[in-house]
Amino acid sequence: MKPRNQTVGPRLRIVLEPEIALGPGKADLLEGIDTTGSIAAAGRRLGMSYKRAWTLVEAMNGDFGSPLVHTTKGGRTYGGAALTPTGKEVLQLYRRMEARAGAAIRGEMKALRKLLTAISI
Amino acid sequence: MKPRNQTVGPRLRIVLEPEIALGPGKADLLEGIDTTGSIAAAGRRLGMSYKRAWTLVEAMNGDFGSPLVHTTKGGRTYGGAALTPTGKEVLQLYRRMEARAGAAIRGEMKALRKLLTAISI
Numbered sequence: 001m002k003p004r005n006q007t008v009g010p011r012l013r014i015v016l017e018p019e020i021a022l023g024p025g026k027a028d029l030l031e032g033i034d035t036t037g038s039i040a041a042a043g044r045r046l047g048m049s050y051k052r053a054w055t056l057v058e059a060m061n062g063d064f065g066s067p068l069v070h071t072t073k074g075g076r077t078y079g080g081a082a083l084t085p086t087g088k089e090v091l092q093l094y095r096r097m098e099a100r101a102g103a104a105i106r107g108e109m110k111a112l113r114k115l116l117t118a119i120s121i
Numbered sequence: 122m123k124p125r126n127q128t129v130g131p132r133l134r135i136v137l138e139p140e141i142a143l144g145p146g147k148a149d150l151l152e153g154i155d156t157t158g159s160i161a162a163a164g165r166r167l168g169m170s171y172k173r174a175w176t177l178v179e180a181m182n183g184d185f186g187s188p189l190v191h192t193t194k195g196g197r198t199y200g201g202a203a204l205t206p207t208g209k210e211v212l213q214l215y216r217r218m219e220a221r222a223g224a225a226i227r228g229e230m231k232a233l234r235k236l237l238t239a240i241s242i
Contacts, residue, residue, distance in 0.1 A: 006139045010222070013132040016234050021132075065238045086236060097229045101131070101222035108218045113137050115207060117186045 008113075010105060012098050020063045022094055029056055030083060030091045033069055039081045057081075064090065129234075131226060133219050141184045143215055150177055151204060151212045154190055160202045178202075185211065 013023035025046070032042025043053030061067040068087030072080045083091065134144035146167070153163025164174030182188040189208030193201045204212065 006136070008136050008138060010218075011134040011136065011142075011144075012222070012226075013134065014226075014230065014233065015127070015129050015132065016230075016237055017129060018127045020237065022233070023132075063238065064236050090233065090236060093229045093233050097131075097226040100225040100229070101133070104221040104225035105133075105135075105218040108214045108221070109135065109137075112135065112143070112211065112214050115185050115211060116137055116141065117184065 010098070010102050010109070012094075012101050014094070014097065016063075022060075022090070026056055026060060027091060027094045027098075029053060030060075030068065030087055030094075033057075033081050034083045034088070034091065037080045037082060039069070039071070042081075060087075060090075131219070131223050131230070133215075133222050135215070135218065137184070143181075143211070147177055147181060148212060148215045148219075150174060151181075151189060151208055151215075154178075154202050155204045155209070155212065158201045158203060160190070160192070163202075181208075181211075 011024050013021055015021045025048075028046055029039075029042055029048070032045050033039055036042050036045070039053050039057055040050055043050055046053075048056075057069045061069060064086060066086045067084055068090055070082050070084050070087075072082070132145050134142055136142045146169075149167055150160075150163055150169070153166050154160055157163050157166070160174050160178055161171055164171055167174075169177075178190045182190060185207060187207045188205055189211055191203050191205050191208075193203070
């Protein structure tokens with residue numbers, strides 16, 4: 001996984017049902033699959049092990065009423081992958097939530113950062 | 122720690138500077154200290170080890186320009202603890218961010234939950 005807590009700003013984790021959550025890792029993975037057409041390539045971009053990427057995809061496919069990621073034949077290793085319409089919708093909703101939440105808390109974010117130790121005056 | 126991902130809704134984690142983050146765990150700990158007057162008691166309520174609670178308090182005290190938690194004499198084991206004015210301000214800002222973010226994403230949250238497998242019809 002890429003180092004956490006490097007980029008300043010809010011991180012949103014949505015608990016949809018007990019034990020079913022959607023956060024930055026899954027969203028970035030969906031986005032990577034949409035961009036690269038491959039679960040392995042998407043995982044690599046995020047510094048995620050192949051196993052980890054597959055586990056997250058399988059979890060998401062099971063959590064929602066219909067799968068978010070469709071894999072084409074060739075199996076796990078060589079096949080392609082793409083977001084289903086539901087996958088695209090979930091990713092879009094999550095990105096919209098991030099943007100809305102970020103905008104809603106901009107003032108408090110500034111106020112909190114002012115309370116930090118001055119790091120680079 | 123209490124089980125994660127049990128309560129439906131957003132979780133907000135704020136990265137204030139690289140490596141400096143404020144999330145639900147620290148906020149709940151601050152709130153517990155404010156309520157109980159004790160780091161140990163606050164940690165216990167959250168199912169957090171004593172060491173973990175102290176580590177979080179020390180991290181927060183070091184991250185901000187002035188400490189968030191003030192401890193009274195008696196040392197780590199028997200002394201009391203209270204939020205400083207900065208600690209109260211940080212907690213209040215965080216709770217306000219949670220509320221604002223939650224309100225801002227209510228529509229998307231409903232839309233996402235509709236896309237889940239029906240769990241209890």
